[in-house]
Amino acid sequence: MIEFRFEGRPVAAEEGQSIGAALHAAGIRSWRTTRFGGRPRGLFCAVGACFDCLLTVNGTPDQRACQTVARAGDEVTG
Amino acid sequence: MVGAGIVGASCAYALMRAGVRVTVVDRGGVASGTTGAGEGNILVSDKEPGPELELALRSNDLWRELAEECGGFEWEPKGGLVVAETPEVLDALTAFAETQRRHTRAAGAGPGDPETTPPASGAVAAVPVAAGNLRDFEPHIADGLAGGLHYPQDAQVQPMLAAARLLKASGARLVRTAVERFLVSGDRVTGLRTGQGDLHADAVVNAAGTWAGNFPQAPLPIRPRKGFILVTQPFAVPPVRHKVYTAAYVTNVASDAEGLETSAVIESTRAGTVLIGASRQRVGHDTAIDYPVLARLARQAIGLFPVLKDRQVMRAYAGLRPYSPDHLPVIGPDHRLRNLFHACGHEGAGIGLAPATAEMITAQIAGARPAVDPAPFAPGRFA
Numbered sequence: 001m002i003e004f005r006f007e008g009r010p011v012a013a014e015e016g017q018s019i020g021a022a023l024h025a026a027g028i029r030s031w032r033t034t035r036f037g038g039r040p041r042g043l044f045c046a047v048g049a050c051f052d053c054l055l056t057v058n059g060t061p062d063q064r065a066c067q068t069v070a071r072a073g074d075e076v077t078g
Numbered sequence: 079m080v081g082a083g084i085v086g087a088s089c090a091y092a093l094m095r096a097g098v099r100v101t102v103v104d105r106g107g108v109a110s111g112t113t114g115a116g117e118g119n120i121l122v123s124d125k126e127p128g129p130e131l132e133l134a135l136r137s138n139d140l141w142r143e144l145a146e147e148c149g150g151f152e153w154e155p156k157g158g159l160v161v162a163e164t165p166e167v168l169d170a171l172t173a174f175a176e177t178q179r180r181h182t183r184a185a186g187a188g189p190g191d192p193e194t195t196p197p198a199s200g201a202v203a204a205v206p207v208a209a210g211n212l213r214d215f216e217p218h219i220a221d222g223l224a225g226g227l228h229y230p231q232d233a234q235v236q237p238m239l240a241a242a243r244l245l246k247a248s249g250a251r252l253v254r255t256a257v258e259r260f261l262v263s264g265d266r267v268t269g270l271r272t273g274q275g276d277l278h279a280d281a282v283v284n285a286a287g288t289w290a291g292n293f294p295q296a297p298l299p300i301r302p303r304k305g306f307i308l309v310t311q312p313f314a315v316p317p318v319r320h321k322v323y324t325a326a327y328v329t330n331v332a333s334d335a336e337g338l339e340t341s342a343v344i345e346s347t348r349a350g351t352v353l354i355g356a357s358r359q360r361v362g363h364d365t366a367i368d369y370p371v372l373a374r375l376a377r378q379a380i381g382l383f384p385v386l387k388d389r390q391v392m393r394a395y396a397g398l399r400p401y402s403p404d405h406l407p408v409i410g411p412d413h414r415l416r417n418l419f420h421a422c423g424h425e426g427a428g429i430g431l432a433p434a435t436a437e438m439i440t441a442q443i444a445g446a447r448p449a450v451d452p453a454p455f456a457p458g459r460f461a
Contacts, residue, residue, distance in 0.1 A: 035314060035350060051311050051392045062311055062390070 004074035006031070013070035020046065020053050020065030031055050031065070031078035079103065079250070080257050080270065081285035083113035084432045085421050087241040089283055090250040091148070092436035096444060100248065101279070103272055105256035108245055109238040111287045112428060115397025117307060117345065117353050118237040119321065120430040122202050123158045123229035124328050126174075127181030129454035130406055130427070133434045135200050136450050138231050140433035148247050151240035152348045158232030158321040159207070159215050160328070161223050161382070168224040171325045175204035175227050203230050218317045218385045232321050234345060237429045253277070257286070260295050260418065267418040281443050283419045284412075288363070288400040290422035296412050299460050300423045302398035304359045306371055308379070309393040310386065312350030317385050321345045324382065327356060331426065332405065336360050338371060342378035352386065354379040356426070358399075365396040401425040406455055409438050413458030419443060420457045 001012050006023060013022035020043050023031065030040035032054060044052035046066045053065040056077045079086045079093075082104035090100045104110065120141050125131035145153035162168035179202055205228045212219050212226060245252065255273035260282060262268065269278035284290050291300035326341035333339060335358075343355040357371050372394050380387045400423050402408055408423035421439050424431050434450060441448040 035312070049393075051390075054311070 002070065002072040004070050004072065004076055006076045007078065011070075011076075017070055018066050019055070019057065019063075019068050019070045019074070019076055022070050023065065079283045079285060081111075081287055081290070081422075082106075082108045082241065082245060082252060083111050083285065083287050084109070084237055084241045084244075084429050085113075085287070085424065085435055086283070086285035087245040087248070088432035088436035089285060089421055089439050090248040091144075091244040092433070092440040093443065094248040094250060096440050098440075098443065100250040101253060101277060102245065102250050103253045103255060103257055103270060103277065105254070105273070107254050108252070109241040111289075112397055112399060113237050113241050113287075115305075115307070115395055116237055116426070116429060117343070117355055118152075118235045118240070118429050119343075119427070120233040120235065121158060121229075121321065121427070122178075122231050123160055123204070123227070123321075124323075124331050125178070125427075126332060127177050129451070130431075131178065131181065131202070132200070132450050133407070133431050133438075133455075134427070135202065135231075136437070137431050137434035138233070140437060141233060141235070141430075144244070144433060145235075148243055150243045152236035153233065154235070154348070155233045156320050156345075158229040158323070159212075159226055160229065160323055160325060161212065161219070161226035162325045163223060165224045167325045168226070171227055171328075172206060174328065175202070175206075178202040179204060204228070205230070216319055216322060216383075218383050219322070220382055220384055228320075234321060234347075235429060236347070240429065260293060260415070262295060262415060265414075266416045267412075279417075281417045281419060283421055283439060283443075285421045287422060287428075288398045290400060290408070290420065296415055296418060296420075298408055298420065298423070298457060299403050300400050300408065301360070302363055303401050303425065304357070304361050304365065304396055304398055305355060305426065306357045306368070306375060306394060306396050308354040308372060308375055308391045309395075310352040310354070310389045311392045313346070313352065313389075314350065316346030316350055316352070318344050318346045318352055318383060322382060323356075324378070330356075330358055333358075340371065340374050340378060342375065342382050344379050344382060351392065352379075352383075352389075354386075354391075363398065365398065367394060367396065399424075399426040400428075403460060407431060407435065408457050409435050409455040410442055410452050410457055413456070413461055 291298035402423040
């Protein structure tokens with residue numbers, strides 16, 4: 001197991017697991033809100049197509065949680 | 079009404095308002111063809127002086143009315159910005175705009191001194207933009223352009239929403255099934271044979287898009303011209319304010335080339351994405367993805383808006399523009415069968431031209447005189 005941080009709190013991930021899957025396993029289902037309606041968004045298609053699960057990884061915005069492999073020490077924010 | 083794209087939906091809306099009861103038949107449902115694969119362009123800027131520009135100007139007015147009385151389709155009167163890479167291209171562009179202005183001033187404003195006659199709605203507005211002022215219009219535009227022209231009348235809608243809203247507001251019945259052929263009695267069309275049985279009608283309108291030419295009883299020379307669109311991931315603040323395209327687009331729209339042509343056409347949508355077009359290829363009904371074409375479009379877009387370089391493309395899709403041999407739409411009564419009307423062949427301008435097409439068809443079905451001269455669009459001109 002490795003560990004990264006989401007909004008400052010530690011989240012465990014399997015080696016090779018996506019950030020989205022690790023967040024989901026940790027019970028975190030939503031990490032951003034829509035621009036106009038403020039509605040919660042997290043994994044939707046989970047296969048890289050819908051771009052609903054975007055988050056910021058080590059300062060790089062708009063990364064797809066479902067396509068980004070978690071690495072030890074990653075700083076992830078919504 | 080054969081076809082539930084933007085043309086069929088606009089015709090249904092105009093006809094129902096004129097008191098005609100309409101049934102729309104489409105095998106794929108609302109906006110399942112060309113309407114669902116475009117950008118929602120409502121352009122006057124790319125039209126050469128002539129009948130299509132007159133139709134576009136009339137349609138531009140009608141879209142503004144539809145946005146008021148119907149709405150719900152992301153109407154954005156954002157204006158267009160056409161940019162030139164070199165001083166030579168800028169000269170050509172400026173001369174082109176002058177022909178548009180001259181032509182439509184005469185056609186739209188009627189007699190009178192052009193300096194004192196206020197521009198009628200039937201006139202093209204085009205304002206030169208110096209290189210140094212391009213950033214006032216587009217803060218993220220690339221360095222090194224020679225200048226451009228601002229076309230405040232250019233606008234945008236979300237085309238699928240527009241078709242769906244107009245169809246719903248029309249109250250027309252939608253039947254989702256294939257049309258097998260026209261029902262014909264003597265020299266008259268009396269209805270349609272569909273996958274769900276026969277439908278009888280006093281008049282039939284063919285708004286079947288890229289398939290509109292394929293009815294054996296009344297064939298038309300309409301063929302598909304393929305185009306790709308790239309969709310970027312959403313931006314929190316849309317980086318492109320207008321319809322922005324390069325002067326090459328105008329030449330490509332009018333060209334007769336069989337091979338691949340690309341010219342960047344870029345706009346933001348209300349959802350925050352950026353749409354990148356436009357390619358043109360004649361490859362039949364093939365809508366397969368062609369990565370070298372996508373790469374070329376992306377490179378041209380980054381050339382105009384370097385801010386796009388770090389963004390990801392979320393989707394790409396191909397659509398087919400239905401075009402006729404002279405690149406004018408085919409609108410009006412069929413020259414072989416009575417009670418059959420065509421509203422098709424709009425190539426890449428179907429969204430923009432749909433309301434004026436619908437107005438023309440409605441007048442023709444009612445036996446009235448259309449607002450725009452229908453003669454150049456007559457289906458019999460290819461016979």
